[in-house]
Amino acid sequence: MTDSPVRPTSEVPVALELNGEHVRATIPAHRTLLDMLRDDLGLCGTKRCCAEGECGACSVLLDGELVNSCLVLGAEADGGALLTIEGVSMDGVTDLQEEFLAAGAVQCGVCIPGQVMAAEQLLQTNPNASRNEIRDAMSGNLCRCASYQRIVEAIQNAAAGRRTDA
Amino acid sequence: MASYCRPRTVSEVLTALAGAEGHGRILVGGTDLLVHLRKDPFAPTVIVDIKSVSDFPPAVEIGDDVVRFGPTARMAEISSDPFIADHLPALCASARVVGSIAIRNRATLIGNICNGSPAADTAPALLVYGSSVTVTGPGGERTMPLVDFFVGPGQTRCGPDEIVIRVDVPIPDRGHRSAFQRLTRRRGVDLATVSVAAGVDADGGIVLGLGCVGPTPLLTDASPPVDLNDPDAIEGAVEELVSIATPISDVRAARDYREAMVRVLAVRAVQAAAAPLEGMSS
Amino acid sequence: MPDENQGPSSNGQIAGPNRVVGQRVHRYGGVDRVTGAQRYLSDITFTDAAHVAFATVPVGCAAIDAIDTSPAVAMPGVIAVVHADDLPQPVARFGISHKDRPVIATKAVNYHGEPVVAVVAETEDEARAAANAVVIHYTELTGVYGLDAALAGDARLVQDPSVRPGDDLNSTNVLEQVEYAWGDADSEGASSHTIIEDTYMFPMVTHFPIEPGGIVAVPTDDGGIEVYSPVQHPYLLQRTIAEVWSIPLSRVRVIAPDPGGGFGGKQTPRYEPLIAFLALKTGRTCRLVLSLEEAFQMMRRSGCRIHARTGFTEAGELTFHEMQVDFVVGAYADVAPRVMTKGSYVGAGPYRIPRVSINARAVLTNTVPSCAFRGFGAPQVGWATESQLDAGARALGLDSLEMRRRNLVQHDEAFIRGDYEARADGRWHESLEKAAELIGWHEPTPSGRGRGISVGIKPGATTGLSQSMVRLLYDGSAMAYAGTSDMGQGARTLWKQILADELGVDLDLITIISGDTNAVPFDLQTSASRSTVFMGNAVLAACEDIRDRVLELYAEATETAQSELSHAPGQLVTPSGAISLVEAAQTALGGLRGEFVGQGTSRLWGTKGHPLGGDASFYEFNATAIEVEVDRVTGEILLTKHVTVGDVGTEINPLQVVSQDEGAAIMGLGHSLMEQMLFDEHGQILNLGAIDYRIPTFNDVALEMQTASVENHDGPGPYGCKGISEGALLCTAGAVGAAVADAIGTPVRDLPITAERVWRTIRDANCDSPD
Numbered sequence A: 001m002t003d004s005p006v007r008p009t010s011e012v013p014v015a016l017e018l019n020g021e022h023v024r025a026t027i028p029a030h031r032t033l034l035d036m037l038r039d040d041l042g043l044c045g046t047k048r049c050c051a052e053g054e055c056g057a058c059s060v061l062l063d064g065e066l067v068n069s070c071l072v073l074g075a076e077a078d079g080g081a082l083l084t085i086e087g088v089s090m091d092g093v094t095d096l097q098e099e100f101l102a103a104g105a106v107q108c109g110v111c112i113p114g115q116v117m118a119a120e121q122l123l124q125t126n127p128n129a130s131r132n133e134i135r136d137a138m139s140g141n142l143c144r145c146a147s148y149q150r151i152v153e154a155i156q157n158a159a160a161g162r163r164t165d166a
Numbered sequence B: 001m002a003s004y005c006r007p008r009t010v011s012e013v014l015t016a017l018a019g020a021e022g023h024g025r026i027l028v029g030g031t032d033l034l035v036h037l038r039k040d041p042f043a044p045t046v047i048v049d050i051k052s053v054s055d056f057p058p059a060v061e062i063g064d065d066v067v068r069f070g071p072t073a074r075m076a077e078i079s080s081d082p083f084i085a086d087h088l089p090a091l092c093a094s095a096r097v098v099g100s101i102a103i104r105n106r107a108t109l110i111g112n113i114c115n116g117s118p119a120a121d122t123a124p125a126l127l128v129y130g131s132s133v134t135v136t137g138p139g140g141e142r143t144m145p146l147v148d149f150f151v152g153p154g155q156t157r158c159g160p161d162e163i164v165i166r167v168d169v170p171i172p173d174r175g176h177r178s179a180f181q182r183l184t185r186r187r188g189v190d191l192a193t194v195s196v197a198a199g200v201d202a203d204g205g206i207v208l209g210l211g212c213v214g215p216t217p218l219l220t221d222a223s224p225p226v227d228l229n230d231p232d233a234i235e236g237a238v239e240e241l242v243s244i245a246t247p248i249s250d251v252r253a254a255r256d257y258r259e260a261m262v263r264v265l266a267v268r269a270v271q272a273a274a275a276p277l278e279g280m281s282s
Numbered sequence C: 001m002p003d004e005n006q007g008p009s010s011n012g013q014i015a016g017p018n019r020v021v022g023q024r025v026h027r028y029g030g031v032d033r034v035t036g037a038q039r040y041l042s043d044i045t046f047t048d049a050a051h052v053a054f055a056t057v058p059v060g061c062a063a064i065d066a067i068d069t070s071p072a073v074a075m076p077g078v079i080a081v082v083h084a085d086d087l088p089q090p091v092a093r094f095g096i097s098h099k100d101r102p103v104i105a106t107k108a109v110n111y112h113g114e115p116v117v118a119v120v121a122e123t124e125d126e127a128r129a130a131a132n133a134v135v136i137h138y139t140e141l142t143g144v145y146g147l148d149a150a151l152a153g154d155a156r157l158v159q160d161p162s163v164r165p166g167d168d169l170n171s172t173n174v175l176e177q178v179e180y181a182w183g184d185a186d187s188e189g190a191s192s193h194t195i196i197e198d199t200y201m202f203p204m205v206t207h208f209p210i211e212p213g214g215i216v217a218v219p220t221d222d223g224g225i226e227v228y229s230p231v232q233h234p235y236l237l238q239r240t241i242a243e244v245w246s247i248p249l250s251r252v253r254v255i256a257p258d259p260g261g262g263f264g265g266k267q268t269p270r271y272e273p274l275i276a277f278l279a280l281k282t283g284r285t286c287r288l289v290l291s292l293e294e295a296f297q298m299m300r301r302s303g304c305r306i307h308a309r310t311g312f313t314e315a316g317e318l319t320f321h322e323m324q325v326d327f328v329v330g331a332y333a334d335v336a337p338r339v340m341t342k343g344s345y346v347g348a349g350p351y352r353i354p355r356v357s358i359n360a361r362a363v364l365t366n367t368v369p370s371c372a373f374r375g376f377g378a379p380q381v382g383w384a385t386e387s388q389l390d391a392g393a394r395a396l397g398l399d400s401l402e403m404r405r406r407n408l409v410q411h412d413e414a415f416i417r418g419d420y421e422a423r424a425d426g427r428w429h430e431s432l433e434k435a436a437e438l439i440g441w442h443e444p445t446p447s448g449r450g451r452g453i454s455v456g457i458k459p460g461a462t463t464g465l466s467q468s469m470v471r472l473l474y475d476g477s478a479m480a481y482a483g484t485s486d487m488g489q490g491a492r493t494l495w496k497q498i499l500a501d502e503l504g505v506d507l508d509l510i511t512i513i514s515g516d517t518n519a520v521p522f523d524l525q526t527s528a529s530r531s532t533v534f535m536g537n538a539v540l541a542a543c544e545d546i547r548d549r550v551l552e553l554y555a556e557a558t559e560t561a562q563s564e565l566s567h568a569p570g571q572l573v574t575p576s577g578a579i580s581l582v583e584a585a586q587t588a589l590g591g592l593r594g595e596f597v598g599q600g601t602s603r604l605w606g607t608k609g610h611p612l613g614g615d616a617s618f619y620e621f622n623a624t625a626i627e628v629e630v631d632r633v634t635g636e637i638l639l640t641k642h643v644t645v646g647d648v649g650t651e652i653n654p655l656q657v658v659s660q661d662e663g664a665a666i667m668g669l670g671h672s673l674m675e676q677m678l679f680d681e682h683g684q685i686l687n688l689g690a691i692d693y694r695i696p697t698f699n700d701v702a703l704e705m706q707t708a709s710v711e712n713h714d715g716p717g718p719y720g721c722k723g724i725s726e727g728a729l730l731c732t733a734g735a736v737g738a739a740v741a742d743a744i745g746t747p748v749r750d751l752p753i754t755a756e757r758v759w760r761t762i763r764d765a766n767c768d769s770p771d
């Protein structure tokens, strides 16, 4: 950050750990983390739809927590650790992603990266989630193709798989 | 063009706000502020990100008589705190329904009330518990009851060069019970059409906090003691109390529906508060 | 990977060695979609692209008095600021049935959100900031925002008569009208025991694709243009650009990245001619990425008001059905006239009705132009017809399943009579019975709950042309070229399955090329759930063409008489036994290698004079049953069960059938329970954006949901399949409405059935009742 934290700047330098790598960018103050990822850092796996926190297409994990990247400024991510769908998929398709495919959860697919991020966080925080808990926890992620039943099935199967692996 | 800063102390926050000449906006969770910024991205807003301030009160501090919330207390923490679930169940329940998990991971309690929306979900519960708000600014520190903090839609008693430094929620007596009810247009994540928090004290006196039925969240007077086993008595008391509601018609609902629903939810909230007396730990 | 279980019977086709048709093959392109690697339009990078933003006015109807672009022109990064006066005059208009939509708003704004000024700048921020700085001086006019206003005698005309020269209706706001009638009005009077008459409303709803969309236009060195747009009909877009800007088709290349959700909303060109103009004018690649709000202002389903009068015998047999159907189509025609004619053609439902009379109108208003949307007019009209049947059942004390049993046509029985009759092409009673069985219709309804059952039909495509090319390469891999856009229905997965079986090629070795007019042969459109049937048949034919060619060349190479050879899926049968087609192909191609190229065409000629242009190639039929619990005090509805059964012919990929059916069924809950675009008195959209326009979430799905298919292998597509993917949405509203009426004792006639409407209905019923 700048040496005088009280002096506001319209161009903000940002340094963060992105999917395990250190990256830097200088961005306008109003630029969201979502736009920074897509436009400045060239990572387009995180999708934009509503741009106001309603759809979850832009879900990422910031310091291990699920957030809507359209509601976080790029500047706020300075010093943080960010995991995006590209990071999740770094070593190929994960068990969870495989279950998405097997359950027929992928229609147009544009909401899916966000769904995967939200589901991944859910599996980590509540590995034994019931069907209703899954539905509730995932309700911030819209799918207009309405793959909802398929996604619930995929999460349940992935959770079951992780339990037997554990 | 917007600009951004990240002060480390409360006094730096005040300096930044003072320097912004009315354009300063405090940023915590950003779940309201970024929605506003998106509508007007090129205004000369000075964004004052307070998440790195080191001399705030802790996010959640449980004292003997009060639970104190600092500016960084988030819905996620509040809704999963066992002490709050036990002693401030209406607050816990309302924090749990704010937005989605991703929203609750960012959204703060103080942000919720500072945004000044009549629909702020945590406001009715905070009102019912008799919470107070402490504001700090160039003129020093002031503490006021939350009910006085709200002025109108989007307007509070926190000036453009001030910051809300804490919210204190008195821990109710053992015999006090409370509950939260809200009505939405769909079952998944939604803003409230009407919300009600009810507090019932040991004698059966009822206090209600009402959301979305006035220009600000509303707090009713306390009713005289009511026989909580008598549904008609509850209904009668509620009818009196909710007469302060002045709902309007908007895109979420028409006025008459809100008028009817505030009564329904209030009765249900009182009944829910009254119900689980036996076997409860508090 | 396909899983182990065997697919359904092959309807007389010989099973090839790798029989994958009928199996749960994973979606083609699925891996890219789960890993975020799939490139939707806004994910594609263009070097040196300039960005476009629009400016407009905050009302639905206005005269543009003057435009001051100077503050915008002076802003950093601005390349061009363009409005109607900057275009070749007169400003071109385009459209499918009516050439009524101007390239950019010309002298007037006809709906909230119509672009008036386009700014081109170096960055997105600069374009937006400059668009904000443009000053548009306008005079608000009294727009017509609802049906009554539009149809009033002195109503302002949404379109100047000069836009529709020679049209008898051009001095009214009726864009088109149609009448369907059969039967003799005098004959049924005595036989009707009960007559039901009511009015029903279906809301304007928007597609809300999670990819709002966008357009990129790249000027080419030869004076042509490349247009990137996630359109469902690339060839229609190519033709539109060529016609509007007088460029030969050969120099207009349309590249259509897979849409991130289409649902009918991404079929027709809207802003593409404008973006193409900006690119040609500035010589720069011009990129427009839409916000969700802009998508709302670009696509919606037409709202509808239906007045219906229906007669029943005492036994519940329909005697007549009359409807006045008014579609609220918006400011420009788009495909709305066809939505109106097609939706009302099947308006009387799949029933045996001696007399029907349907008058339908497409009515212009100062609102977002409506377009195709899953179901294409059938859900709107079906809502009224299904509700009328239930009202009849209630009046007669009949069970609503029984009501449908008595009236639903049998296989091959006419449900549309008169000059252009249509007969049931499926055994629809089977779907109805299955839906009833799955919801447990014969078990008592738990107290506090209500149940409804409903059916819907929709005509499939009535004319069509799909062309496909398939290449079988020397190493045993294969490629198919098919213009169908893959917006979520997973079309390419099906082509892969067909190739795998017909050519005996491994699924992993198949590539599908689509979405580029320079590479892929002509396909009329991706709509009306036509692709599996039309393009499927074309792909199948191309595979057969390859097998013929392999046979011929194999005969030549091995000096075998052609008459001693035959082929079957995946195989060449030689005098010494069957060998794999790939092996045969390699032998035939010999040392020079090379490849086989097959062509397939699937064409459906229309019928002259037919109101739809021709007979439907198939009907999508669905039965939906729903159980709800209603909070009678707040009006809130909890869906406890939701069952849909589709008459699919054959499931080529059961996994995709389930996804499509569930998806359509849940989408149908949107207009049934919560979705509606709301306008204020200035024609502004009140719930513009995701915060107040509600669509179903995970939590809004029924507690129990089940979809099922009836497979009689009786469709016109490959292996006896029919089109699917709209069916499960056709009668959702009818079933929800019936279930709510069953629970509260009174019907709700206006969609969406919000808690507030249920509350109001109960309250009004209590006021009306004598006690």
Ligand SMILES: Cc1cc2nc3c(=O)[nH]c(=O)nc-3n(C[C@H](O)[C@H](O)[C@H](O)COP(=O)(O)OP(=O)(O)OC[C@H]3O[C@@H](n4cnc5c(N)ncnc54)[C@H](O)[C@@H]3O)c2cc1C
Pocket: A052, A053, A054, A071, B025, B026, B027, B028, B029, B030, B031, B032, B033, B034, B035, B071, B097, B098, B099, B100, B103, B106, B107, B108, B109, B110, B111, B112, B113, B114, B115, B119, B120, B121, B122, B158, B162, B163, B164, B165, B190, B191, B192
């Ligand atoms: C998708 C979505 C769903 C939502 N659902 C709900 C819901 O169900 N119920 C509900 O009540 N709300 C909801 N909200 C609104 C929002 O999440 C809450 O109001 C939230 O609590 C705001 O907190 P924040 O930390 O994000 O505030 P910010 O956006 O950071 O700030 C909000 C406002 O308060 C001011 N402010 C913040 N902190 C201080 C301070 N310490 N002193 C002075 N001023 C301050 C800011 O300047 C700003 O004006 C939703 C929002 C979104 C985007």
Ligand code: FES
Pocket: A047, A048, A049, A050, A051, A052, A053, A054, A055, A056, A057, A058, A059, A068, A069, A070, A071
């Ligand atoms: S784009 Fe961020 S939540 Fe919709």
Ligand code: FES
Pocket: A105, A106, A107, A108, A109, A110, A111, A112, A142, A143, A144, A145, A146, A147, C210, C260, C261, C488
């Ligand atoms: S798969 Fe299309 S939006 Fe979810």
